Amino acid sequence: MSANAKEAILAAGRLSAQAHGYGGLNMRELAGEVGIKAASIYHHFASKAELAAAIAERYWQDTKAWLDEVESRHQDPKASLREYPDTFRNSLVNGNRLCLGSFLGAEYDDLPEPVRRQVQTFADVNVAWLQDRLIEAEMVEKENAEDRARAIFAAIAGAQLVARSRSDITIFDAMITSYQRAGLLPQ
């Protein structure tokens, strides 16, 4: 295992947290998925709180990398915006999982401080990226861009939440289509 163990813990922990949240994240179960014992996790992470913070930090870093890759792949900002819901969709396809930011957002009151900071950063990363694309696409006036970006972020996260509790991806797609028809997202 060695240095790979830490990465394996982060990867499995992310999947577990997306399915069960911070409260449902279980050290023994997580260790079992990685193939080690629970005590061994403490060799890599000082506590459950710090583990969760590391998971959340890695999560927004991966998200940011993916968003930047999407942006660089299109010259049309509207094309980037059309692709934006795909991460959320993929989480549903991949084990009916939730966006980590949404789950931890729900549990926010019971979250340790270091985890809270990473959750906020995740939201900031998404909103900033959306804001830039909205301005490039000239879809809103500059002074409304941030609010509109946050509204889009919230709407898609909400669609994922609702679709998940039906375990039905088709209603996620239907909601995205509705957002497009209504004018919240570009068609």
Place this chain on the structure above:
Amino acid sequence: MSANAKEAILAAGRLSAQAHGYGGLNMRELAGEVGIKAASIYHHFASKAELAAAIAERYWQDTKAWLDEVESRHQDPKASLREYPDTFRNSLVNGNRLCLGSFLGAEYDDLPEPVRRQVQTFADVNVAWLQDRLIEAEMVEKENAEDRARAIFAAIAGAQLVARSRSDITIFDAMITSYQRAGLLPQ
């Protein structure tokens, strides 16, 4: 206490579940808020699962009653739609709490079956009411009304989720305004 105890348990349980979810709902703590001992709860509810199901059932019943009252207060369906986000807003004002449907929706995988049913009913109640108002207001074609209704429900739940993790009601209001400007909600 007597017959009032059951009602008090339901009321306190709802508030606790809106703040900490099903997993965070604690029998001892809940009993303490009501002024009884944890064991006494089992005189009124057979298990935590049945208690949570009763809380969720009461929740959608109260929601439905409020929605019907809103509808009867306005003759203009758009006026009803404008008032719709207020329940979600009030939960934030009242202790930064989440819609119970959203919290339980996040925890859906770990929910006992009877609770799941009530969560779905809550979503159905909201979507059905929104669908009726949208049709009355002639805001969408009939075949798209349900999808649009669910999209609005999801968007507002998402806005509440995002606003909660900032403990900031003003950004909730800003997102609702954005939805109106974009055309998702009537202005």
Place this chain on the structure above:
DNA sequence: CAACCCCTATCTAACAATCGGTAGGCAAGA
């Protein structure tokens, strides 16, 4: 080259706290 040591990564075993839930008793009103 061999003996030594130490660091890394993991283990077993256990602790203390907390959880949902149960058994059985007690008091009061019908």
Place this chain on the structure above:
DNA sequence: TCTTGCCTACCGATTGTTAGATAGGGGTTG
């Protein structure tokens, strides 16, 4: 006297976390 509503006391399971041991690899030293 029987039912209702609550209690005390406890059980077993699970949780995050810690202490201490062990195995192996790499570097230093004789």
